[in-house]
Amino acid sequence: MYRRLVGRLIYLAFTRPDLAYTVHTLAQFMQHPRQEHWDAAIRTARYLKGCPGQGILFRADCDLQLTGWCDSDWASCPLTRRSITGWLIFLGGSPISWKTKKQHTVSRSSAEVEYRSVAAATAELKWLKALLVAWGWNILVL
Structure with a gap:
């Protein structure tokens, strides 16, 4: 169950x-x-x-602008001491992609964890931009 x-x-x-x-x-x-x-x-x-009415809503007048946010938490898992990476991507004011995940390796510093988080968010932004451009949308990435 x-x-x-x-x-x-x-x-x-x-x-x-x-x-x-x-x-x-x-x-x-x-x-x-x-x-x-x-x-x-x-x-x-x-x-x-x-709270049944919550979810993703797209406004008709939204600007076609991708905005990404990322963060990480160094050694936050008490069992494995692995870090957690998370990112959130917006199109206009609406979230379209997000992820939280434990990193595969134990990082030696918080800076290393942050670099991995930025790299993951950047890869997602590049993929989304390529996808939207292939559909014929003119996208600005911030």
Whole structure:
């Protein structure tokens, strides 16, 4: 039941950026969930029930401008000491792409973690710009 609920939350997280961190954390325990993980998943479902109208909205008069934000947290996982990288990309005022993920390696410094975060966000911005230009959109990247 836990896997089924978290799988549905993962699906919802594609259109609800407010769920990204919570679902990321819940998904780490898919193989061996405990009662506290189930309770957190149920609490997330109750949150969704309380605020059904949120999601991604695009305005008709938005400017075609890509803006990216990134951040990282050095050695934030208490179990593995790996860092977490996250980024968020906006088209106009609407979020269109985001991700939070543990880095693959243990970094030696916070500067190294920040460089990895900037590199991941830059790669996503370049890919989105190429995709939108291929569709014929004139895009400004900030």
